[in-house]
Amino acid sequence: MLRKYDRYARQDAFRGSTPEEFRQWREDTRSLLHSLLGTCKMERGIQDARRMETVFTEEGIRREHWRIQVEPEVWMTLFLLAPAGAGKDTPVILCPPGHNGAGKYSVAGVRDYPPITEKIDHYHYDYGLQLAKQGCVTVCPDCRGFGERREDPEDARRLPEGLKGDCYRLAHMGEPLGIPVLGMLTWDLARLIDWLEEDRRFNTDRLGAVGFSGGGMQTLWLAALDDRVKFAAISGYMYGYRDALLTLNNNCSCNYVPHLWEHLDMGDIASLIAPRPLWVQSCREDRLNGPRGVVNAQEQVAIAAEAYRLLGAPENLRHQICPGTHQWHEEDLAEYLTFLLEHSINSKE
Incomplete structure (x- = not known):
């Protein structure tokens, strides 16, 4: 399979040399990715939203518990964290979750259950709460198969499964229909943006996304x-597919999109973000980097860096390499958040 990868992979990487060629490639590539994700098979419906609870944390942050409709029969549950004084000028940041943290609970820093508290401490998982403490409104959703959106509530009685997710169930249902899990997750987050735009309480003109691990994906x-x-800020998820998802072939089903590797590598996908500000965070001892280590991440960031250079915004991409294993690092959060917010104002093409 590694030999086949080397023969067939990344056939549609950008090979032009001008900004105009890149913009056409970006348009074509986005169309290709939507086709691979099966988003044309997703269904729009009346977008209902219901607030179920509001509490105030010890830090004075308002935590709203919502469920919003993302398809006619599908609901997303989420926590919205609003610091004191948040209003129409306050930036909004989506904070999707990764694995092993029970979905939105760890990202929002809800420490009501010891196993979740353990995961928060281990991965520094509460980046939604950390960003709210920095003055932003953060939205911490349950993606499909996680938290309140598990496919089989019974298997949540077993602690390891309850903290993880039902991605393999979703993949077995969706992929034969041409809808991989990533298509479902990307669709839901786009509908979450729709809801925030309709809600109009906060500044969606300065909307960003921050995620660790599967949240980075x-x-x-x-x-x-x-x-x-x-x-955008991507932590613990920017590495070449060959090392990280083929050589390490026991990763979660949500990572895999049929036919994707024939067309693109991860750095090519990241190139589509240019010239908008992007902060990539990698850990040197993260096993998900693959057998060659952090160089696997550096190679993919370098691919995206070429797009930023071509579009005249090399300063809008930053790669932070941190010590340690697979975890989020918040030590320089204020500095990088300032970078993301300030550069987002001037990043329009």
């Missing part, structure tokens, strides 16, 4: 395909 794809995302 969702951030990558959403930002690549939706220009309403004005800035």
Whole structure:
């Protein structure tokens, strides 16, 4: 399979040399990716929204518990975190979750259950809460198969499964219909943006996305395909497919999109975000980098960097390499958040 990868992979990478050629490639590539994701098979309906609870955290942050409709028979549950004084000028950041943290609960920093608290401490998982403390409104959703959106509530009685997700169930149902899990997740996040735009309480003109691990995966794809995302931060998920998803072939089903590797690598997808501000965070000892280590991530960032250079915005891409294993690092969060917000104002083509 590795030999086949080397023979057939990345046939549609950008090979032009001008900004005009890149823009045409971006348009064509987005169309290709929507086809691979099966988003044309997703269904729009009346977008209902219901607030179920509002509480205030010890930090004075208002935490709203919502469920919003993303397809006629499908609902997304989420926490919206609003710091004191948040209003129409406050930026909004989507914070999709990764695995092993029970969905939105760890990202929003809900420490009511010891196993979730353990995951928050291990991965520094509460980046939604951290960003709210920095003054942003953050939206921490359950993606399909996680948290309140599990496909089989019974298997959540077993702790390891309850903290993870039902991606394999979703993949077995969706892929034969041409809808991989990533198509479902990307669709839902786009509908979440629709709801925030209709809600009009906060500044969606400065909307961004930040995610760690599987949340970084969702951030990558959403930002690549939706220009309403004005800035993005991807932590623990920017590496070449050959090393990280083929050589390490026991990763979660949500990572795999049929036929994707024939066309593009991860850096090519990240190129679609240019010239909007992008902060990539990698850890040197992250096993998901694959057998060659962090160089696998550096190679993919370099692919995206070429797009930023071509579009005249090399300063809008930053790659932070941190010590340690697979985890989010918040030590320089204020600095990087300032970078993302300030550069998003001037990143229009």
